[in-house]
Amino acid sequence: MKTTFTFAALGLASVLSFGAAAADLVTQQDVASQNLQPIGTISVSGIDASPTAIRQHLSRKADKEGASAYRVVEAYTNGNYHATAEIYK
Template identity: 50%
Template sequence: MKNRKIITVFGLLAAMSFGASAAQLVNDQQASGLQSVGTVSLGGVAGAPADIRQQLSQKADAQGAAAYRIVEARNNDTWHVTAELYK
């Protein structure tokens, strides 16, 4: 339940942000028509959800992904987030 709330927060922040990154955060429904190309993870990172989203987007960009979907998010003083990448 807590993970769903965290993922929801990331989704809301994605809708409100206007960053210059190319990789976009997508939901399950949007990802269903995309081709998976792997995963990326962040661990031991402190910051706000918007900061984490920006770091995930940069990692996705570096691997040539057009989109990513958060599949796991935990916050125990620092964030651990895993995202699936899509072309």
């Protein structure tokens, strides 16, 4: 029982810490209104993932590139998934 509680607590802590440091998903209107500066593009691909998982992959990759925000410019799923995003500082 203690082990299950420990894993649940660690899982919750990792979700909370991910949300605190993650790059934000923004729209084109957000880019203009917040005066965000583009710094490049990123893409992720894989085998069958949920939209939430794809956004998490993009956010992590944006973080690694030093971005504070990203905007999805292309995304599709067809057994495999692929998404491309522009990243901003």
